[in-house]
Amino acid sequence: MRRGFKSEAERISLAARSALGLGPLDRLDPWEYAKHLKVVVLNFDELDLAAEHRQQLALDSDSWSGMTLKVESEFAIVLNPHHAPTRNCATLMHELAHIILKHAPARVERSSTGMMLLSDYSEEQEDEADWLSAALLIPRHALLHYRGSSASVAQVASTFGVSPALCEWRLRMTGVDTQ
Numbered sequence: 001m002r003r004g005f006k007s008e009a010e011r012i013s014l015a016a017r018s019a020l021g022l023g024p025l026d027r028l029d030p031w032e033y034a035k036h037l038k039v040v041v042l043n044f045d046e047l048d049l050a051a052e053h054r055q056q057l058a059l060d061s062d063s064w065s066g067m068t069l070k071v072e073s074e075f076a077i078v079l080n081p082h083h084a085p086t087r088n089c090a091t092l093m094h095e096l097a098h099i100i101l102k103h104a105p106a107r108v109e110r111s112s113t114g115m116m117l118l119s120d121y122s123e124e125q126e127d128e129a130d131w132l133s134a135a136l137l138i139p140r141h142a143l144l145h146y147r148g149s150s151a152s153v154a155q156v157a158s159t160f161g162v163s164p165a166l167c168e169w170r171l172r173m174t175g176v177d178t179q
Helices: 005-019 030-036 051-059 085-100 123-137 140-148 153-160 164-174
Strands: 040-042 066-071 074-079 107-110 116-119
Touching (some): 030 040, 085 123, 140 164
Antiparallel strands (some): 066 074, 107 116
16 A cells, blocks of 8 residues: 555545534444445346346355446446345445545446446555545544443444444554554
């Protein structure tokens, strides 16, 4: 990751909360944030897909979490309806992070209707999106606050609507529990 990016991600997280009228310890709902960013979250069941494509995506539900679609300058995100709500929360924020950071995919494919399907970001861009999405979901200062108040991993995860695994990852990566 580029120098200073982790601090930048924390500033973006605070600014996002402020833009939505939230405090620094408040939960940031990815769907509300998407609306604020004017990114449409499409319902998978409403997509106009051929039956065989819909069936294939359902059968291969472990092979994809979300898709970002771009038409001209507008973005839409589709989430895997077979994943847990906490996973969709993390996936949506990850896709929003790519958009916020204006990441350009290494490979772009177009559908037959001209819709751009973005995929294959560089490893550095994926790392940045992972870090920013986690910072947006669970800011470091909030981790310090809640863990300092003896909140369990499960309690912190529940407060922010994420999985305990994501909360544990964030605690490990930020070093909060060792402070």
